[in-house]
Amino acid sequence: ASGFPIGAMVATSAVTNGLKLGDLGSTFGGGPVACAAALATLDVIDGEELMANVRRVSAQIAGRAAKTLGIESVRGCGFLLGLQMPRPATEVQEALFAHRMLTGTAADPATLRLLPPLSFSSEEAGLLMGALEQVLA
Structure with a gap:
């Protein structure tokens, strides 16, 4: 996110149905500052087309x-x-x-x-x- 580390994953329910708590993790996933940076980056990508x-x-x-x-x-x-x-x-x-x-x-x-x-x-x-x-x- 503009140089700020963040981790994310997108998957269908066919993939995620077999997952349980603790199966996936990310060093940079879900932190509030990283999420704010990612949202700001997405706003720029969208706003500036x-x-x-x-x-x-x-x-x-x-x-x-x-x-x-x-x-x-x-x-x-x-x-x-x-x-x-x-x-x-x-x-x-x-x-x-x-x-x-x-x-x-x-x-x-x-x-x-x-x-x-x-x-x-x-x-x-x-x-x-x-x-x-x-x-x-």
Whole structure:
């Protein structure tokens, strides 16, 4: 919750019917400060329409990436995207860092991982993709 640790679990009644008191526990579950932080975080996500932003901007990134030479495919959902490269992703990552862009890599050495914050804007996505197009040119 915005950097404050909290634990939570969601399950169907088919799963939880067999549980009894003491079966589940969490170091960070249920504390009043953690719960207040989590509720405040959810209020911001809702109030600033961050999930709508994720849907809009991730579609922008995926659409532009699909048309970018040097990107073989785009995988993922929302802001967790993997861009498949024909060369080692670490090379692309290092070149993007020179453009002040932070990206990640994945278990697949040819996958560049994108995981921006929920507030990542359309303008910022444009800057990222512009830098990526320069690096791959």
